[in-house]
Amino acid sequence: MKPTVKSAAAFIVNAWQNCNGEAAYQRYLEHWRRQHASEGQPLSRKAFFAAETQRKWNGIKRCC
Template structure:
């Protein structure tokens, strides 16, 4: 019974992290290693990723019309 409760809590916590974007860097790394691991480049650091996401988020028009 404790194992089922533990699994449900883990699933819930993963859902919370996904909904809030807290796991964005982890998901980026998973994608990068799956799609770009053969390249001679390195993935962005956590700081570089955060800065790139901030620029992507705020350097675009924020109006509807």
């Protein structure tokens, strides 16, 4: 592939991962490996997204 096709494909993959949350899970795994690896197993993908959904939507989400 030409460099411009490769960079366009990488951009599309990166954009897709940011849109569907995959990038957040990958960041979580990297953080877990650096900070918490001795504490057991990381959350599964399903458990991670369930926890993120709870974090985002539970509690007060308004200013007043």
